[in-house]
Amino acid sequence: MVIGYKPGTTADRRRPHFIRTPEEADQLVLDSACITNLSGYLVSEGLLSDEKAVAIFLKPDGIRSINILAAEAQLNIDQILILGFDINDNQVTALEGEKVEEFATLIESIKEQAPDALKNPLLEKIEGMTPKERFTFWQKEFSRCIKCYACRQACPMCYCRRCIVDCNQPQWVNTSSHTLGNFEWNIVRAFHLSGRCVGCGNCDRACPVNIPLRLINAKMAQEVLGSFDHFAGMSHTQEPVLASFKKDDSETFIL
Amino acid sequence: MTRILQSDNLDKCVARWREAGLTVIGPVKNESSSSYAAVEKAAEFDFSLIMPDRSIKELFFPQTEPMLQYTIKKQRIDTSDFTPPPEKRIIFGARPCDASGLAIDDPLFGWDYKDNFWFQRRDTTVIVTIACTKADDFCMCTSLKLVPDSTKGSDVLLRPLQNNKGWQVEELTDRGRDAFNEIADLLQDGSEPAAPTAVVAEKFNLDTCVAWLQKPENFESTFWREISMRCIGCASCTFLCPTCHCFDFQDEGDTYSGIRRKNWDSCSFALFTMHTSGHNPRATQSARWRQRIMHKFNYFPGKFNVNSCSGCGRCSRQCPVDMGITETLQAISTLQP
Numbered sequence: 251m252v253i254g255y256k257p258g259t260t261a262d263r264r265r266p267h268f269i270r271t272p273e274e275a276d277q278l279v280l281d282s283a284c285i286t287n288l289s290g291y292l293v294s295e296g297l298l299s300d301e302k303a304v305a306i307f308l309k310p311d312g313i314r315s316i317n318i319l320a321a322e323a324q325l326n327i328d329q330i331l332i333l334g335f336d337i338n339d340n341q342v343t344a345l346e347g348e349k350v351e352e353f354a355t356l357i358e359s360i361k362e363q364a365p366d367a368l369k370n371p372l373l374e375k376i377e378g379m380t381p382k383e384r385f386t387f388w389q390k391e392f393s394r395c396i397k398c399y400a401c402r403q404a405c406p407m408c409y410c411r412r413c414i415v416d417c418n419q420p421q422w423v424n425t426s427s428h429t430l431g432n433f434e435w436n437i438v439r440a441f442h443l444s445g446r447c448v449g450c451g452n453c454d455r456a457c458p459v460n461i462p463l464r465l466i467n468a469k470m471a472q473e474v475l476g477s478f479d480h481f482a483g484m485s486h487t488q489e490p491v492l493a494s495f496k497k498d499d500s501e502t503f504i505l
Numbered sequence: 506m507t508r509i510l511q512s513d514n515l516d517k518c519v520a521r522w523r524e525a526g527l528t529v530i531g532p533v534k535n536e537s538s539s540s541y542a543a544v545e546k547a548a549e550f551d552f553s554l555i556m557p558d559r560s561i562k563e564l565f566f567p568q569t570e571p572m573l574q575y576t577i578k579k580q581r582i583d584t585s586d587f588t589p590p591p592e593k594r595i596i597f598g599a600r601p602c603d604a605s606g607l608a609i610d611d612p613l614f615g616w617d618y619k620d621n622f623w624f625q626r627r628d629t630t631v632i633v634t635i636a637c638t639k640a641d642d643f644c645m646c647t648s649l650k651l652v653p654d655s656t657k658g659s660d661v662l663l664r665p666l667q668n669n670k671g672w673q674v675e676e677l678t679d680r681g682r683d684a685f686n687e688i689a690d691l692l693q694d695g696s697e698p699a700a701p702t703a704v705v706a707e708k709f710n711l712d713t714c715v716a717w718l719q720k721p722e723n724f725e726s727t728f729w730r731e732i733s734m735r736c737i738g739c740a741s742c743t744f745l746c747p748t749c750h751c752f753d754f755q756d757e758g759d760t761y762s763g764i765r766r767k768n769w770d771s772c773s774f775a776l777f778t779m780h781t782s783g784h785n786p787r788a789t790q791s792a793r794w795r796q797r798i799m800h801k802f803n804y805f806p807g808k809f810n811v812n813s814c815s816g817c818g819r820c821s822r823q824c825p826v827d828m829g830i831t832e833t834l835q836a837i838s839t840l841q842p
């Protein structure tokens with residue numbers, strides 16, 4: 251199978267496209283509107299279980315997702331053939347390489363640019379706020395959350411077959427979208443994505459009420475980069491930052 | 506001669522309705538999202554929206570709603586009911602597809618049990634709909650046998666004037682007449698023509714689709730898997746839909762006291778049909794998508810004689826993978842029955 255893009259309802263929309271026959275390749279498109287990170291489809295139930303290879307169109311963020319999914323034992327990189335591309339100034343360029351290891355140098359250079367790339371004027375404004383102002387800002391943004399979990403479903407890193415909010419015996423996290431419930435959900439997700447988010451923007455684009463989830467993701471990425479020199483998706487053997495510890499850690503406890 | 510409401514007078518109308526104790530609600534756009542929200546002044550309305558991102562249903566069936574409070578004592582359990590606030594409201598500038606959505610859901614909420622949370626709000630809310638003069642690529646009311654100036658579910662229908670300076674007023678119900686009597690002196694008689702309604706092309710033949718859906722053998726068709734392969738089960742389509750009405754009960758509290766709530770739920774979620782045993786009769790996303798289509802165009806009309814879709818197009822407009830009812834029904838209409 252090849253996973254790529256095909257034209258969508260309107261001129262600026264692209265749809266994920268699954269190619270199993272040569273004829274289906276006729277609809278394939280690749281242009282600057284192909285921004286969705288498709289890597290999440292690889293872990294959809296059963297897709298890789300026949301041990302056949304899958305070729306998939308991926309931008310650098312998607313390639314980093316493959317590394318994380320492999321590092322977290324969700325897929326076997328030998329089954330994944332990457333058709334890498336990048337979009338700069340609305341121009342699509344092909345990336346050299348097929349296997350995820352071949353993109354190591356590229357990802358290294360993205361990590362070097364990350365401190366600048368993660369900067370965001372609105373984020374800086376929020377950092378300048380008092381804790382109370384910050385709380386009010388997020389309370390207002392989260393008040394729109396309808397708990398559809400589209401952010402989770404759109405995220406390649408949210409692959410849990412049973413998300414913590416779906417664990418209902420007992421119900422650990424409120425399902426209600428009142429203030430507490432919305433905070434619980436969005437903070438739980440921010441933590442679970444820390445050091446794992448590749449900043450592809452799938453969640454932000456999927457949110458039907460346009461909560462600026464990109465700000466949370468960028469902030470958490472800055473934190474793990476600054477505190478642990480951890481940049482998500484460097485290699486398929488990278489240790490998960492919040493799930494590994496060192497015996498000589500300066501902290502006396504683990505959160 | 507028709508009765509005309511001039512745009513310049515709208516602010517006075519809003520003030521008058523507010524003085525009469527009505528909460529005035531209408532299409533409002535904030536920085537990043539739009540919904541039907543309460544306003545204090547007419548300037549807060551945004552009538553340029555094709556429709557708000559969020560549908561009208563949340564004003565009648567909120568995302569989360571307390572139903573009762575409970576306390577478990579040694580010998581007995583005490584409960585007290587919550588009731589929706591008895592506020593009177595006027596929704597000014599509903600879209601015909603949103604108003605129709607409410608009318609579509611009325612029989613459901615009043616079927617074997619009269620849902621007071623829904624009907625108390627229905628009974629105290631006046632719906633003033635503005636006919637559409639523009640549509641986008643996703644609008645599809647005409648495919649559902651509705652029109653851009655449909656009166657279904659509305660108490661008053663307004664038709665925008667060609668000169669863009671107001672609306673022709675058509676009162677449809679007593680509730681609508683009462684609300685417009687409050688502002689009778691702010692209306693004028695006039696002969697300004699109404700702007701033409703939006704042209705919404707018919708995207709599929711509904712009868713052909715329904716005939717296909719009704720054939721029992723098509724339930725197991727491979728079509729379902731093919732059409733829904735890219736669905737990520739995100740539920741946006743159901744939560745934004747004005748007619749999707751599924752909910753879940755949740756008790757929030759500790760062992761001895763808490764609140765029982767009614768929260769939106771969605772057939773797109775795997776958890777929706779998960780049994781306690783772990784068995785899930787709708788194990789795949791395609792089975793869930795089939796349910797959404799079958800429910801709207803086969804089971805619901807079978808029971809209530811009306812399709813559970815008003816053609817607002819939100820499900821396609823907002824789907825992160827560009828799916829939606831339109832594409833599926835278009836595809837079905839080309840299949841052999």
Ligand code: SF4
Nearest residue numbers: 405447448450451453
């Ligand atoms: S959290 Fe959002 S931006 Fe980060 S990997 Fe997931 S979908 Fe992409």
Ligand code: SF4
Nearest residue numbers: 395396398399401457
């Ligand atoms: S996608 Fe947006 S509205 Fe839906 S659960 Fe996530 S943050 Fe909330």
Ligand code: SF4
Nearest residue numbers: 736737739740742824
């Ligand atoms: S059809 Fe689209 S909006 Fe609906 S659940 Fe699937 S991906 Fe989400």
Ligand code: SF4
Nearest residue numbers: 746814815817818820
């Ligand atoms: S199914 Fe889609 S088009 Fe029909 S009423 Fe719901 S959101 Fe609108």
